[in-house]
Amino acid sequence: MQGRTEVLDRKIGRINATYGQDWKKTIDDVFDEVTLKNLQQLISQGIISTIENVIATGKEGNVFRARTIRGENRAVKIYRINTATFRKLEKYIEGDTRFKNSGNSPRERIFTWAQKEYKNLHSMRAAGANVPKPYHVHKNIVVMQYLGWRFRPYPTIRELPPKEPEKFLLMLKESIKSYRNQKLSHGDLSEYNIINRREEPFIIDVGQAVPDSHPLYSQLHERDMKNLHRFWKKYIPNIKKEEFQI
Ligand SMILES: Nc1ncnc2c1ncn2[C@@H]1O[C@H](COP(=O)(O)OP(=O)(O)OP(=O)(O)O)[C@@H](O)[C@H]1O
Ligand SMILES: [Mg+2]
Incomplete structure (x- = not known):
């Protein structure tokens, strides 16, 4: 080689x-x-x-x-x-x-x-x-x-949870609403695929995202929202799953 x-x-x-x-x-x-x-x-x-x-x-x-x-x-x-x-x-x-x-x-x-x-x-x-x-x-x-410093990408929220979870989540939900308006499901949205760029969320890894004509459209989004709820309740203890009806 x-x-x-x-x-x-x-x-x-x-x-x-x-x-x-x-x-x-x-x-x-x-x-x-x-x-x-x-x-x-x-x-x-x-x-x-x-x-x-x-x-x-x-x-x-x-x-x-x-x-x-x-x-x-x-x-x-x-x-x-x-x-x-x-x-x-x-x-x-x-x-x-x-x-x-x-x-x-x-x-x-x-x-x-x-x-x-x-x-x-x-x-x-x-x-x-x-x-x-x-x-x-x-x-x-x-x-x-590229989202990162010179030699290192910005961390994911799994690696670096936000300092102000409520504020960060609000921004994240704005992004989710935006792509929902375009009738897309991400399909692999979890703490692994959200980058924390100086306390601002960036969603990555969108290869599997599908439009509403796809048979998995609803199922994938539901799973994404479940994943988010599971992650965010660690940082916002009383958060309800209804918060993720986006
Ligand atoms: N635009 C970007 N800027 C900086 N770093 C990035 C960018 N896109 C991806 N990365 C880094 O590369 C990693 C893998 O990227 P991504 O999640 O898109 O690929 P993947 O093949 O699905 O990987 P995995 O299977 O680990 O999820 C991310 O966790 C992130 O650290
Ligand atoms: Mg990934």
């Missing part, structure tokens, strides 16, 4: 030495040949210029901090092209009328998934919800606003 590391080193740019071994492992894990090519295309198109560091590694994909040629940060989410990813996302794409005519191969379905995340970010943001601004989608890669 030495070869690939060199290609990345040369083509993708500066790699922080502190990521040494981890980075190499990540390269083998996530940068399969197709992804490497797709990333290269993003760089040639001038969408990003360097990949800086790993933000998160997961089963279905990885998130990196990248920079544009003008030195602005971006979060780059790369879906792994494999059958596990394909299996997880299938039930959310199937039934989403926005993507009726997307391809059939696992690889094409994963590309559709990235488009779905991009589109969901776009709709939610247009509706006024606090989600990262989407910049670009290309094959299995979504480029969006």
Whole structure:
């Protein structure tokens, strides 16, 4: 795998030495040949210029901090092209009328998934919800606003619960109302997917969000609201589940 590391080193740019071994492992894990090519295309198109560091590694994909040629940060989410990813996302794409005519191969379905995340970010943001601004989608890669410090993303509310829970929750509910007005269900809303940006909520991880034409629309939203109630009652002891009828 030495070869690939060199290609990345040369083509993708500066790699922080502190990521040494981890980075190499990540390269083998996530940068399969197709992804490497797709990333290269993003760089040639001038969408990003360097990949800086790993933000998160997961089963279905990885998130990196990248920079544009003008030195602005971006979060780059790369879906792994494999059958596990394909299996997880299938039930959310199937039934989403926005993507009726997307391809059939696992690889094409994963590309559709990235488009779905991009589109969901776009709709939610247009509706006024606090989600990262989407910049670009290309094959299995979504480029969006980076929420974080130089070397570390802002924490999730699981990692850093808000100092003023009532105030924070009010803002969060405004975001939820906004995307509900657009008839969308997030589908994986929990303390893991809400970022605490200096005491302001940002909702992330919207790939699985579905519109009201989808058979899981209501069920997913109910589950999301249950999750929120379970989390928030730790910080607002008397909070009722009716508070989450959004
Ligand atoms: N726009 C962003 N800016 C900064 N950090 C981000 C951004 N998007 C995601 N992250 C970080 O990457 C992590 C994983 O992102 P996300 O939840 O979108 O992906 P995921 O593949 O669903 O991961 P998981 O399976 O862990 O939920 C987040 O917990 C967060 O720390
Ligand atoms: Mg997540």
